[in-house]
Amino acid sequence: MEFVTIDDIRAAADRVRDAVVRTPLIPAGWADPDRPLWIKPENLQPIGAFKIRGAFNALGRLDEPVRARGVVSYSSGNHAQAVAYAAAAFGVPAHIVMPEETPSIKIDATRAYGAEVVICGPGQREKVADEVVAQTGGVLVPPFDHPDIIAGQGTIGLEIARDLPEVENVLVPVSGGGLASGIGTAIKALCPDARVYGVEPELAADTAEGMSLGHRVDWPVEDRNRTIADGLRSQPSELTFAHLEKVLDGMITVSEEQIRAAVRELAFKAHLVAEPSGATALAGYRLGSVPPGRTVVVLSGGNVNRELLLEILGSPA
Amino acid sequence: MEFVTIDDIRAAADRVRDAVVRTPLIPAGWADPDRPLWIKPENLQPIGAFKIRGAFNALGRLDEPVRARGVVSYSSGNHAQAVAYAAAAFGVPAHIVMPEETPSIKIDATRAYGAEVVICGPGQREKVADEVVAQTGGVLVPPFDHPDIIAGQGTIGLEIARDLPEVENVLVPVSGGGLASGIGTAIKALCPDARVYGVEPELAADTAEGMSLGHRVDWPVEDRNRTIADGLRSQPSELTFAHLEKVLDGMITVSEEQIRAAVRELAFKAHLVAEPSGATALAGYRLGSVPPGRTVVVLSGGNVNRELLLEILGSPA
Numbered sequence: 001m002e003f004v005t006i007d008d009i010r011a012a013a014d015r016v017r018d019a020v021v022r023t024p025l026i027p028a029g030w031a032d033p034d035r036p037l038w039i040k041p042e043n044l045q046p047i048g049a050f051k052i053r054g055a056f057n058a059l060g061r062l063d064e065p066v067r068a069r070g071v072v073s074y075s076s077g078n079h080a081q082a083v084a085y086a087a088a089a090f091g092v093p094a095h096i097v098m099p100e101e102t103p104s105i106k107i108d109a110t111r112a113y114g115a116e117v118v119i120c121g122p123g124q125r126e127k128v129a130d131e132v133v134a135q136t137g138g139v140l141v142p143p144f145d146h147p148d149i150i151a152g153q154g155t156i157g158l159e160i161a162r163d164l165p166e167v168e169n170v171l172v173p174v175s176g177g178g179l180a181s182g183i184g185t186a187i188k189a190l191c192p193d194a195r196v197y198g199v200e201p202e203l204a205a206d207t208a209e210g211m212s213l214g215h216r217v218d219w220p221v222e223d224r225n226r227t228i229a230d231g232l233r234s235q236p237s238e239l240t241f242a243h244l245e246k247v248l249d250g251m252i253t254v255s256e257e258q259i260r261a262a263v264r265e266l267a268f269k270a271h272l273v274a275e276p277s278g279a280t281a282l283a284g285y286r287l288g289s290v291p292p293g294r295t296v297v298v299l300s301g302g303n304v305n306r307e308l309l310l311e312i313l314g315s316p317a
Numbered sequence: 318m319e320f321v322t323i324d325d326i327r328a329a330a331d332r333v334r335d336a337v338v339r340t341p342l343i344p345a346g347w348a349d350p351d352r353p354l355w356i357k358p359e360n361l362q363p364i365g366a367f368k369i370r371g372a373f374n375a376l377g378r379l380d381e382p383v384r385a386r387g388v389v390s391y392s393s394g395n396h397a398q399a400v401a402y403a404a405a406a407f408g409v410p411a412h413i414v415m416p417e418e419t420p421s422i423k424i425d426a427t428r429a430y431g432a433e434v435v436i437c438g439p440g441q442r443e444k445v446a447d448e449v450v451a452q453t454g455g456v457l458v459p460p461f462d463h464p465d466i467i468a469g470q471g472t473i474g475l476e477i478a479r480d481l482p483e484v485e486n487v488l489v490p491v492s493g494g495g496l497a498s499g500i501g502t503a504i505k506a507l508c509p510d511a512r513v514y515g516v517e518p519e520l521a522a523d524t525a526e527g528m529s530l531g532h533r534v535d536w537p538v539e540d541r542n543r544t545i546a547d548g549l550r551s552q553p554s555e556l557t558f559a560h561l562e563k564v565l566d567g568m569i570t571v572s573e574e575q576i577r578a579a580v581r582e583l584a585f586k587a588h589l590v591a592e593p594s595g596a597t598a599l600a601g602y603r604l605g606s607v608p609p610g611r612t613v614v615v616l617s618g619g620n621v622n623r624e625l626l627l628e629i630l631g632s633p634a
Binding site: 021022023024025026027029043044046214237241267268270271272273274302306309310314 | 338340341342343344346351358360361363365546584585587588590591609619620626627630631
């Protein structure tokens with residue numbers, strides 16, 4: 001297996017620089033004094049999530065005549081918007097396959113960037129995307145199972161290492177694993193003493209189970225779809241699982257209520273709107289189980305339906 | 318009258334660099350295409366507002382034996398937290414005079430930073446602060462009526478000019494006028510073709526009236542207290558009014574409902590929690606009256622009571 005390298009991530013950083021926001025680390029002064037906390041607010045990216053990094057890197061790497069045929073992707077949401085946004089920036093057509101349970105805010109946003117959205121049933125997204133590729137001749141841009149995507153997401157790790165070289169813990173949400181693979185690769189290269197943890201909902205903890213068993217496992221999609229964290233319902237590929245085994249120091253699982261509490265903490269204390277998936281790393285920090293030390297949590301995205309946000313924020317703390 | 322200079326602001330930037338977050342400009346892709354929009358999210362500062370810049374600059378400028386006697390300030394909220402936070406960082410005591418109508422979130426936060434809070438009646442804050450200075454021997458750090466405060470807030474303008482040198486419009490909320498004085502001074506020095514506008518609630522539009530008359534005017538504090546934007550209920554001093562006359566291209570006034578709509582836009586589109594005062598510049602942008610061109614709005618703070626935030630976010634768009 002070919003692993004993504006720090007040089008791949010550095011090259012990706014050059015490629016995405018003009019398209020992404022250089023997010024700062026936000027100090028969370030109210031956090032546990034033993035674990036001084038910083039938040040990496042990727043909800044402030046143009047599409048409201050980190051996915052723009054991988055999408056721009058993947059599209060930027062394509063030869064121009066290939067890219068001109070258009071791109072195809074599948075996603076529960078934020079990657080869809082990212083590919084749609086990047087395709088519009090490059091001036092090429094995009095077809096995006098989205099499962100029917102995707103929040104409407106993400107479907108609408110994807111269409112707003114000019115992409116054609118194809119709705120599919122649960123667990124059908126890869127298959128339908130392959131059909132669209134066959135029909136259109138476009139290039140498939142997968143949401144996580146590709147070295148260019150991993151390298152693009154890894155640019156977050158470069159920025160963390162640049163802004164806080166003495167970081168000791170980095171917590172990253174895990175779904176398909178592209179984000180944690182990329183960030184972990186960058187952190188282990190640049191801050192070799194730092195620990196990197198993946199965080200999952202208990203209701204979609206296939207990676208935690210797979211890591212403890214030493215091989216990836218499949219959870220039924222109906223099970224994974226139970227979590228409120230709709231961005232964390234995928235599971236790693238062979239490629240990302242191998243990266244996670246190499247770069248993660250452990251997996252942390254959190255309950256639905258812990259995720260909701262983290263959404264409230266981010267809104268009321270950090271002044272940041274997070275989607276449940278985006279708050280999951282903070283929920284992991286709040287368990288208090290990572291070793292003491294300077295800690296960064298990655299807030300991966302902020303695309304939450306208005307009704308759900310109001311329900312979560314209005315619940316008792 | 319001595320005006321703050323760009324060199325004062327550059328010196329302030331060196332002084333506050335390690336204490337403040339280097340906030341990025343967040344592109345608002347959903348905005349009016351004729352007026353491409355960026356948000357300067359000062360709600361992400363450690364105390365949730367830009368006021369930390371002026372406070373650190375003012376305390377940093379004091380001679381150490383003077384600073385050791387402690388500091389005294391008065392504020393409707395965010396400056397209180399800023400002085401309390403800066404005093405704690407410098408290890409000196411702080412007394413903060415706060416009017417009784419201040420939101421409890423701001424009083425609690427000020428106490429949490431270790432400051433002693435003195436509650437006063439409407440319009441009494443300067444007088445009570447003078448009494449505390451007489452009692453304690455501390456140094457008064459006013460919320461806006463001081464060159465060091467203006468220079469500290471002006472560091473935001475330096476950053477805007479660095480990140481978007483081709484900026485054409487900058488919109489800044491106006492209360493006591495320290496923020497707009499500082500940002501306007503920096504922008505006019507570095508981007509002389511850019512226009513700088515102050516934005517006020519209609520219910521506290523003393524500066525708009527004063528600018529049109531050519532001299533500052535006093536509005537009764539009961540009138541100014543009607544606006545939901547509790548951070549915009551002060552009015553300029555002679556010092557800040559003179560700066561505003563020099564650096565502003567105009568004043569814009571907005572309704573209470575326009576401010577509320579801007580709070581909703583920031584939460585649901587930009588993933589940022591703003592207090593009403595913090596959303597006021599965006600409300601001014603939404604009027605569509607500034608000339609076409611690349612526009613920056615300053616989101617000045619995010620300290621809003623949970624109940625009020627839920628009420629605003631839950632109202633129909």
